[in-house]
Amino acid sequence: MRKASPQRPTPEQLLAQIELEERRARRGRLKVFLGYAGGVGKSFQMLDEARRRRQRGEDVIVCALQPEYPPEVQAIVQKLEAIPTLKIGDSEAIDVDAVIRRHPQVALIDGLAYQNPPGSPNAYRWQDVHQLLDAGISIVTTINLQYLEKLQDEVERITGNRASCTIPTGFLDRTADEIVVVDAPAKDGLWREPLPGERFSALAEAHKLSRLRELALLAAASVVDRQLESYLRSHGMDQPWGVQERILVCVGSRANAAQMLESGRRNADRFQGEFYAIYVQESALSSQEQEVLKRNLDHARELGAQVEIRSGFDNAEAILKFAKQAGITQIFVGHSTRHGVHTRIWGTLVERLIRSAEGIDVVVYPQ
Amino acid sequence: MSSSIPNSTDLSTSHSRTGLGRLQVFLGYAAGVGKTYRMLEEAQQLKRQGKDVVVGYFESHGRKDTIGRTAGLEMIPTKTISYRGVMLQEMDTEAILKRRPAICVVDELAHTNVPGSERCKRWEDVQVLLDLGIDVMTNMNIQHLESLNDHIFHITGVRVRETVPDWLVKSASDVVMVDATTEALMNRLKRGVIYTPEKAQRALENFFKESTLVSLRELALRQAAHELDVRGATEIAEGGTDISPASSVEEKEIRDRILIYVTPDPSSAMVIRRGRRMADYLGADCFAVSVLAPRGDHRTDERVDAVETHLNFARNLHIEARILEGNDPAETIVDFARRNRITQILLSRPKHRTWGLLLGTDMIPRIVRNAKDIRVIVLAERRRQHQPSAI
Numbered sequence: 233m234r235k236a237s238p239q240r241p242t243p244e245q246l247l248a249q250i251e252l253e254e255r256r257a258r259r260g261r262l263k264v265f266l267g268y269a270g271g272v273g274k275s276f277q278m279l280d281e282a283r284r285r286r287q288r289g290e291d292v293i294v295c296a297l298q299p300e301y302p303p304e305v306q307a308i309v310q311k312l313e314a315i316p317t318l319k320i321g322d323s324e325a326i327d328v329d330a331v332i333r334r335h336p337q338v339a340l341i342d343g344l345a346y347q348n349p350p351g352s353p354n355a356y357r358w359q360d361v362h363q364l365l366d367a368g369i370s371i372v373t374t375i376n377l378q379y380l381e382k383l384q385d386e387v388e389r390i391t392g393n394r395a396s397c398t399i400p401t402g403f404l405d406r407t408a409d410e411i412v413v414v415d416a417p418a419k420d421g422l423w424r425e426p427l428p429g430e431r432f433s434a435l436a437e438a439h440k441l442s443r444l445r446e447l448a449l450l451a452a453a454s455v456v457d458r459q460l461e462s463y464l465r466s467h468g469m470d471q472p473w474g475v476q477e478r479i480l481v482c483v484g485s486r487a488n489a490a491q492m493l494e495s496g497r498r499n500a501d502r503f504q505g506e507f508y509a510i511y512v513q514e515s516a517l518s519s520q521e522q523e524v525l526k527r528n529l530d531h532a533r534e535l536g537a538q539v540e541i542r543s544g545f546d547n548a549e550a551i552l553k554f555a556k557q558a559g560i561t562q563i564f565v566g567h568s569t570r571h572g573v574h575t576r577i578w579g580t581l582v583e584r585l586i587r588s589a590e591g592i593d594v595v596v597y598p599q
Numbered sequence: 600m601s602s603s604i605p606n607s608t609d610l611s612t613s614h615s616r617t618g619l620g621r622l623q624v625f626l627g628y629a630a631g632v633g634k635t636y637r638m639l640e641e642a643q644q645l646k647r648q649g650k651d652v653v654v655g656y657f658e659s660h661g662r663k664d665t666i667g668r669t670a671g672l673e674m675i676p677t678k679t680i681s682y683r684g685v686m687l688q689e690m691d692t693e694a695i696l697k698r699r700p701a702i703c704v705v706d707e708l709a710h711t712n713v714p715g716s717e718r719c720k721r722w723e724d725v726q727v728l729l730d731l732g733i734d735v736m737t738n739m740n741i742q743h744l745e746s747l748n749d750h751i752f753h754i755t756g757v758r759v760r761e762t763v764p765d766w767l768v769k770s771a772s773d774v775v776m777v778d779a780t781t782e783a784l785m786n787r788l789k790r791g792v793i794y795t796p797e798k799a800q801r802a803l804e805n806f807f808k809e810s811t812l813v814s815l816r817e818l819a820l821r822q823a824a825h826e827l828d829v830r831g832a833t834e835i836a837e838g839g840t841d842i843s844p845a846s847s848v849e850e851k852e853i854r855d856r857i858l859i860y861v862t863p864d865p866s867s868a869m870v871i872r873r874g875r876r877m878a879d880y881l882g883a884d885c886f887a888v889s890v891l892a893p894r895g896d897h898r899t900d901e902r903v904d905a906v907e908t909h910l911n912f913a914r915n916l917h918i919e920a921r922i923l924e925g926n927d928p929a930e931t932i933v934d935f936a937r938r939n940r941i942t943q944i945l946l947s948r949p950k951h952r953t954w955g956l957l958l959g960t961d962m963i964p965r966i967v968r969n970a971k972d973i974r975v976i977v978l979a980e981r982r983r984q985h986q987p988s989a990i
Binding site: 263276284304410411412413414415416417439442443445446449450452453456457459460463464476502503504561567582583586589590591592593594595596597598 | 776777981
């Protein structure tokens with residue numbers, strides 16, 4: 233998530249960045265193929281890439297595979313070198329020591345969300361991956377969406393299930409260097425006609441899968457957005473390019489902003505964007521005005537807006553200053569239908585925003 | 600002059616399929632991400648399942664791995680057309696129709712056919728196939744989507760000429776994201792897999808900058824997610840099932856109606872594209888109007904021509920468009936909006952330097968004041984990124 237006021241990095245941040253980069257240079261690189269369900273072709277894409285890497289002369293080995301593959305995937309697997317897993321009862325674990333001894337450039341792990349058998353040095357497979365990366369071996373692996381810890385609630389809302397073994401949020405956010413989303417309609421979904429009695433359940437199933445699919449694409453988009461942000465920051469640019477919509481609603485103490493806030497929220501959701509509200513402090517509010525303001529700010533927070541309170545003699549200027557810092561793409565502002573002083577003040581704010589909000593849309597909302 | 604817009608939504612919001620065949624679009628974010636490769640892989644799989652699939656058009660770009668994917672697939676020979684002494688290959692739509700496969704693979708949906716071809720654009724050929732019940736698999740890049748044209752220009756500095764109308768993509772049964780990391784893509788370019796060395800050099804200066812690619816990738820991922828979102832909502836509506844409680848009942852009631860205010864100013868094209876996109880996102884109806892002075896007053900042919908060009912552009916994006924007559928545009932627009940139950944008026948922000956100097960610059964404040972209960976959206980030209988000093 234973008235912070236409310238992205239600014240130039242502090243010396244401490246820069247140092248941390250440099251240390252991170254140095255650590256990364258010594259470590260292997262982690263590439264993740266993210267899919268939304270089984271059977272969308274993650275294994276194929278990963279193994280096919282491994283095949284091409286070998287053709288180019290990279291030293292690629294396999295350290296963990298899925299129990300079964302369709303014939304076209306099996307054909308690729310057979311051509312790759314593998315280090316056998318350790319079998320303990322029904323379960324198996326990556327032979328981390330053997331992989332480190334062999335020390336390939338790249339190791340493939342098909343399926344990351346596994347618990348290692350009891351008594352293994354690491355409880356989880358993702359911990360094995362950390363160990364291998366530290367040893368300077370690059371890893372290419374596959375993950376299914378439902379195993380990501382941070383998406384558990386959303387996945388459960390869609391499927392009704394929670395995974396028992398999850399991958400911690402930081403793994404994808406901080407450890408992974410690259411993420412590729414593997415997208416495809418559900419297995420045979422598009423070209424297969426549903427059987428006569430199947431239509432309803434097939435539709436429900438297809439709907440679930442397409443929600444998961446959407447979630448996977450958005451998860452990847454947010455990783456990419458962070459990548460863009462850190463790129464911009466490391467190149468000293470803080471002007472975001474508006475790939476993501478960032479919506480700012482101006483609230484005041486004179487009119488109920490509920491409708492405008494709700495509409496802002498809806499817009500932010502539809503565009504998968506971020507949502508902010510701003511209030512520029514005024515002097516000498518009547519108790520009624522204080523009441524309206526409190527209701528507006530509470531409502532903004534309830535709707536999940538990041539609320540900014542700014543002070544400033546000139547409200548248009550304060551709003552625009554924040555908008556530029558946060559990379560706002562749309563400003564929502566209300567125009568009063570009342571006459572008199574208020575109309576003049578609001579009219580002025582609206583006009584000044586329209587005149588000065590260069591590069592930002594201004595949405596004038598009836599109040 | 601009559602100025603009412605019919606309530607029917609069949610023109611501007613036709614999310615239904617264009618023909619009988621199903622359309623699958625593989626969406627990428629740049630040349631070389633593997634769209635064709637992935638599509639052919641899919642075709643191979645369908646063939647293994649016994650489906651009657653042929654390749655109607657395939658552009659190899661000399662990429663060995665991709666050529667390898669066509670092995671064993673039936674290829675419909677292309678048509679050779681001579682244009683200014685050069686022999687060019689185009690898809691032979693008539694030959695495909697004669698062969699009548701169940702599924703046809705068509706590379707590069709955004710391609711413009713050689714002048715003199717039966718149809719101007721490849722997507723029009725694809726429509727012919729769909730109309731005759733042939734399922735089509737095809738591919739395009741995010742920058743080819745018409746409504747994103749300005750946005751792409753801001754990101755890349757390149758004005759993309761070959762575009763695909765949004766309604767065609769909307770009509771697809773499925774849009775598949777073909778993803779690759781920007782790093783892998785840059786490596787492919789440097790290895791000479793994507794373009795010849797001279798072309799690769801030029802590409803590095805335009806699209807293939809890391810920051811640009813990352814932006815395009817994010818845009819494509821979000822677009823692909825949006826396409827699923829739209830289809831999810833339609834599926835529910837069509838199936839009549841209540842799978843997701845958060846479905847669009849309440850949103851139906853407050854269905855938005857967007858009015859795009861078109862002027863002779865070139866920024867009108869941007870407003871039309873953004874309006875189209877907004878309407879798609881909000882599931883809204885969308886109209887475009889322009890106000891001209893009655894004949895003889897301040898009406899010049901250039902103004903009429905510019906406005907007509909913009910309105911035709913809107914029509915191409917399936918937006919209902921018309922000219923209104925009136926001496927006071929602000930009043931005419933708001934009056935029209937009110938009579939047609941418009942909920943949002945879209946117009947473009949006046950250029951900074953001319954603000955307050957030109958005649959009629961109080962247009963926007965006056966529209967805002969008159970509109971009262973209608974939302975007014977003043978769209979800004981999104982700024983071009985500033986170029987990083989060194990990449």
